[in-house]
Amino acid sequence: MYSPCVMVSVNHHIDKHHTNTNNLVFKHLNRPLSNGFCDEWQWNQNDKSDAVQISRKSGKIAYFHIGWSDGTAAIRATKPINMYSNRYYWEVLIKDKVFGTSMMIGLTTKRARLHSNSYINLIGENRFGWGLSHKGLLWHNGQWKEYAKPFEENCSTLIGCLYDGNNGTLTYYRDGRCLGIAFSGLDLVTENLYPTISSTAAQSQFVLTMTRREFLNLQDRCRDVIRKTYCFQYKDKWIGHLPMRLLSYLTLEDEIKDARYKDKIHSKSKPNRLSFHQNKSPKISKIISL
Template sequence: MQCPCLPQSISSGFVEEHWVWDVNAKSPAVQLSPCQRAVYFHIDPILQSEGTAGVRGTKGMDSESWGLSYKGTVWHCGQSRQYTEPFYEKATIIGVDLNLYDGTMAFYKNGLHLGVAFTGLNKVGVPLYPIVSSTAAETELELVMRSCRFLSLQEQCLYTVLQHLVDEVHIDTLPLPGFIRRQLKEF
């Protein structure tokens, strides 16, 4: 197994974080890469799967987790609903977009946006950890990169003003300098 630990460059304004799998919270059928960024399930070609292999598999089972299963269902509070088609294909890449400004979580499959899965996440008040789950044999999951872009103070102010407007057509009626009204329209 090759360790996928190469650093990646990030655009200006983004912060990179390195996630790793928890070595103490995995089942025996799971193997981690040396850098703990890749996880391999049921990889023994001789032994058949004898159940679920997992690493912190709480995907949506409590009120503080929201998750996506390879079966295409999203989970929260122990309840699921169909969100997308199942993804059984090898080399499927799942992306997670947690937007705490809008309070949404969306998923991507092979770069294709699947739509918003959850809303209201900006009001949760506890740390959130997006996950993707698979219990299929020979599944390989890799944590590639996590980044977030913090809004500047100016962007936060523009965002706050726009959140309080009933309709963006009212921007021109605001008692603000013209250049700020233009920025609001472009934001």
Template sequence: MTVRSGGRTESLALPMPRTCVPRRWVWDANCLTPGTELSPCHRGVYFHTDPVLESHGTAGMRGTTGFLQGEHYWEIEFLEPPSGLSVMVGIGTGRAALHAGDFQFVDLLGMNKESWGLSYKGTAWHGGSSRRYTEPFYEKGTVIGVHLNIDEGTLIFYRNRQSLGLAFTGLQKVQSPLYPMVSSTAPCTELAVGLQYSTLPSLQERCLSTLAHSLPQTDMVDCLPLPATIRWILKSWKDQIGLSLQRPEM
């Protein structure tokens, strides 16, 4: 993929098709909770900046745009070294928790089934359960990429544009917009949104995806009153989706 930056054309190895387009979402000022502040442009979020109170719980932030379909990639830069119990990057539904006060220091993203998160300590969280996903990262300037493919139901994280592997599957079943999210328990955490790209499926792809996920078995495609060519395309589509669904969900 090539993008223009500061008048220059740069070639970037991003996990997105050539047909993807830039996005311009920012952090949602309507989601401010105790312990969060936004930069003037709303691309940066600051956690627990009060010099007296410091951190007295866990604070989260959500992006302004939720995704229901298509393929999406964005990057979160750690402007300060991550520290404390938990600093996380991930996604969540509109029902995902954005705050845990009263000195509750928790891994907010993934504490229930409404969100999915990656901690800087290398653990992936969802539904209150965690597993070792990657090595911890502690460096200032670390860039975590988030690759969400809703049609295949997958979520992959990147570290400095190197894939960390498949983190979660089954996301096509959520049936609710999925928003970019971050959270932190640590004082003076600073995170900023970087590159953002999306590709939206064509009408044919949307129809095929809906049909594929509605049929419990591939051989049921032959029962549909469709032309043979369309049935063949649908079988191929369902087989591709099935490959991703065979991976263990978390």
């Protein structure tokens, strides 16, 4: 059985002359879901603060406050991670400039705002978000608690996020090392949960380097193999060669449509009450600090 807190080492090299994610090389041992379904999603161009820009080619690099910073900006992912009751794992590289009031990685629903004119911990300012700041603090519902040591300033940091839909937990990893369970009760959320990043730091960059989830069934495994064999990035070239329903399945468009429908249903419903991880077992709730 997989243990969510396997201690691993990580070495990474960053090409200083390029920001393309293909130039990022990571060597991990026992990385969660490394052989899972390649769940391709990006940062959402249509669900962000105006102070955030994303790379046009891949959509996986987010640039915050290009000129100067006048508040807190955030951006959500194109897909939620609680569509199925299984595990998701994604990694975000915070490039060199780690400083300022708050740089955060976490989850939000569509009700969470993505910009503030003040310098604040935006993810987790209310009940619609759950986040980890670069100062090692967890935030939810406007409350915080200590979780890990602060990130080293002006050094790149790789943050991994493991969402367990069956147990309703979110666990963070830093540079390959498990930090322990951060939030619990997430399985009670009926709204879509989107990976979200935020920053107050001028000219800061967040790079989405990995997105994986558990396989749902044999059909899902077959889809993953087909997607790795053929390129479905440009849907138009497949029109006329494959049935539209099959094409929508292979391009993952059906999942995006389902997510949008769910967002619409819950746009006016009452929010859920959730909290930090409160498991009484010391083996599980113990926080591993770097």
